[in-house]
Amino acid sequence: MKQIALYGKGGIGKSTTSANLSAALAESGLDILQIGCDPKHDSTRMLMHGSRIPTVLDLIREQGDKNLTVDDVVHQGFSGVRCVEAGGPEPGIGCAGRGIIATFQLLERLSALDGDVIVYDVLGDVVCGGFAMPMREGYAQEVYLVTSGELMSIYAANNIAKAITRLSKRVRSNCRLGGVICNAKNIEGERELVAEFAKRINSSLIAYIPRDRVVQLAEVHKQTVLEYAPDSEQAAVYRRLADELARNTRTSIPTPLDDDELDAFALES
Amino acid sequence: MKQIALYGKGGIGKSTTSANLSAALAESGLDILQIGCDPKHDSTRMLMHGSRIPTVLDLIREQGDKNLTVDDVVHQGFSGVRCVEAGGPEPGIGCAGRGIIATFQLLERLSALDGDVIVYDVLGDVVCGGFAMPMREGYAQEVYLVTSGELMSIYAANNIAKAITRLSKRVRSNCRLGGVICNAKNIEGERELVAEFAKRINSSLIAYIPRDRVVQLAEVHKQTVLEYAPDSEQAAVYRRLADELARNTRTSIPTPLDDDELDAFALES
Numbered sequence: 001m002k003q004i005a006l007y008g009k010g011g012i013g014k015s016t017t018s019a020n021l022s023a024a025l026a027e028s029g030l031d032i033l034q035i036g037c038d039p040k041h042d043s044t045r046m047l048m049h050g051s052r053i054p055t056v057l058d059l060i061r062e063q064g065d066k067n068l069t070v071d072d073v074v075h076q077g078f079s080g081v082r083c084v085e086a087g088g089p090e091p092g093i094g095c096a097g098r099g100i101i102a103t104f105q106l107l108e109r110l111s112a113l114d115g116d117v118i119v120y121d122v123l124g125d126v127v128c129g130g131f132a133m134p135m136r137e138g139y140a141q142e143v144y145l146v147t148s149g150e151l152m153s154i155y156a157a158n159n160i161a162k163a164i165t166r167l168s169k170r171v172r173s174n175c176r177l178g179g180v181i182c183n184a185k186n187i188e189g190e191r192e193l194v195a196e197f198a199k200r201i202n203s204s205l206i207a208y209i210p211r212d213r214v215v216q217l218a219e220v221h222k223q224t225v226l227e228y229a230p231d232s233e234q235a236a237v238y239r240r241l242a243d244e245l246a247r248n249t250r251t252s253i254p255t256p257l258d259d260d261e262l263d264a265f266a267l268e269s
Numbered sequence: 270m271k272q273i274a275l276y277g278k279g280g281i282g283k284s285t286t287s288a289n290l291s292a293a294l295a296e297s298g299l300d301i302l303q304i305g306c307d308p309k310h311d312s313t314r315m316l317m318h319g320s321r322i323p324t325v326l327d328l329i330r331e332q333g334d335k336n337l338t339v340d341d342v343v344h345q346g347f348s349g350v351r352c353v354e355a356g357g358p359e360p361g362i363g364c365a366g367r368g369i370i371a372t373f374q375l376l377e378r379l380s381a382l383d384g385d386v387i388v389y390d391v392l393g394d395v396v397c398g399g400f401a402m403p404m405r406e407g408y409a410q411e412v413y414l415v416t417s418g419e420l421m422s423i424y425a426a427n428n429i430a431k432a433i434t435r436l437s438k439r440v441r442s443n444c445r446l447g448g449v450i451c452n453a454k455n456i457e458g459e460r461e462l463v464a465e466f467a468k469r470i471n472s473s474l475i476a477y478i479p480r481d482r483v484v485q486l487a488e489v490h491k492q493t494v495l496e497y498a499p500d501s502e503q504a505a506v507y508r509r510l511a512d513e514l515a516r517n518t519r520t521s522i523p524t525p526l527d528d529d530e531l532d533a534f535a536l537e538s
């Protein structure tokens with residue numbers, strides 16, 4: 001079983017990339033489980049044709065975790081991808097990371113963390129103990145940083161790399177950096193910039209995903225690109241990504257940039 | 270004493286707006302304290318001519334909080350603005366909100382939370398108990414949402430509004446929504462879009478800040494726009510903002526959008 005996590009800044013394209021990745025992996029015959037770990041709980045929406053499945057945290061609040069079964073928590077989506085949403089607390093109270101911790105504990109108890117590939121879609125704006133849990137507890141073995149050429153998303157990616165470096169030293173965690181995915185914002189020189197950043201942190205640019213309007217069109221139809229436009233160039237991009245990640249065995253412990261190096265990097269670009 | 274907090278998505282322009290706001294308030298003769306509550310700890314950099322002042326969390330780690338004095342924590346910047354940075358833990362461990370909680374406790378103990386206006390610059394990507402602390406404990410009395418016309422930043426602003434609505438009911442907290450600030454990204458129809466969003470959540474667009482290259486030029490010189498280009502149109506915008514916030518007495522309890530309303534709002538724009 002391969003456990004892949006996509007981490008990145010809010011709005012960078014983690015869920016779009018994860019859902020299309022999962023759909024492409026499932027199309028090739030693999031048994032896929034996707035777990036959304038963003039309080040926004042919309043990671044699996046396009047796999048579920050627009051519906052928001054109940055989150056684990058909401059289910060626990062309503063029914064208590066003792067009574068929950070796999071069918072309450074795991075929902076079947078497009079191409080047979082199994083979907084879970086961790087959810088988060090009401091804004092302003094509690095720990096947003098708690099939804100993630102509660103979800104993993106429940107899925108372990110229900111022996112539902114299985115399949116050929118598990119794809120974790122995790123918010124990377126705040127890399128605190130809550131959101132780093134999948135890395136710390138040995139679930140997310142290969143972490144992929146989703147970024148664009150925008151400085152703020154590179155800053156977030158660098159922060160996640162710092163967490164990987166620190167957590168990779170822990171006994172229970174075997175998290176490593178699998179690579180950097182550039183989800184383009186059509187900035188001049190973006191591909192080279194992100195490739196250079198990946199190299200500086202001891203990794204590599206594993207995929208460049210163009211910004212394409214077909215993503216919005218698929219969204220309006222509440223589908224992944226794989227379902228809405230299976231013959232499109234963008235669908236082919238996601239299939240190549242799936243191939244690349246399924247076969248990838250090269251991982252590394254990152255060498256993140258410090259504040260001054262990041263400032264210098266920003267000025268170069 | 271007026272206690273103002275600027276909340277918004279990472280990279281939306283909270284620190285740029287806060288630092289220029291503080292500088293403009295100080296220029297008009299007020300005694301200003303600015304507290305950065307983002308683990309990125311760069312809120313007060315342009316007020317401090319590019320230097321990163323030591324964070325409260327780092328100081329506590331190195332010296333213990335019993336030995337710290339006001340001079341260790343509070344640094345004098347441009348135009349006499351007093352600057353503090355909360356800081357955050359190493360990525361991957363601990364609670365990013367802890368830096369904020371520790372900072373307020375220390376400043377209370379040192380009786381350093383004073384002045385005519387205190388400006389809190391708070392990360393709003395994850396509105397958990399940690400980052401909502403300034404609102405929950407009655408420090409941030411007037412919250413201003415910094416957003417652009419981009420959907421993700423409106424989503425973050427709406428989440429913060431949810432937290433205000435919930436926390437405003439608590440006895441200790443008297444937090445209210447002071448208004449919405451549009452820090453433009455030059456998107457078509459952005460001003461109307463953000464004004465409409467502000468109206469829908471029972472508030473109003475209190476300022477529209479153009480995207481202007483003079484901000485980047487000032488940054489290269491490690492200064493606020495107020496210092497680098499005091500006669501520029503952009504400096505005048507920040508002075509108008511300062512006037513507006515200093516005089517504002519209209520606050521409200523927001524009526525945030527739910528998931529479906531936000532989806533519908535996104536499709537309209």
Ligand SMILES: Nc1ncnc2c1ncn2[C@@H]1O[C@H](COP(=O)(O)OP(=O)(O)O)[C@@H](O)[C@H]1O
Nearest residue numbers: 009010011012013014015016017210211212215
């Ligand atoms: N490659 C792409 N091309 C065009 N639009 C994209 C692409 N990737 C993402 N988007 C758009 O960006 C928005 C945010 O992406 P999303 O996957 O929800 O981000 P995240 O999960 O990181 O918060 C989506 O609504 C989608 O319309």
Ligand SMILES: Nc1ncnc2c1ncn2[C@@H]1O[C@H](COP(=O)(O)OP(=O)(O)O)[C@@H](O)[C@H]1O
Nearest residue numbers: 278279280281282283284285286479480481484
């Ligand atoms: N009004 C503006 N015009 C031009 N650039 C801006 C403006 N506001 C912010 N910026 C740019 O956006 C970047 C991010 O802003 P910052 O204030 O650091 O965001 P935040 O504090 O919300 O993370 C800054 O480096 C600055 O160059």
Ligand code: SF4
Nearest residue numbers: 095096128364365397
């Ligand atoms: S651990 Fe993270 S999510 Fe939880 S309260 Fe702290 S900062 Fe917020």
Ligand SMILES: [Mg+2]
Nearest residue numbers: 014015038043
């Ligand atoms: Mg997402």
Ligand SMILES: [Mg+2]
Nearest residue numbers: 283284307312
């Ligand atoms: Mg900032």
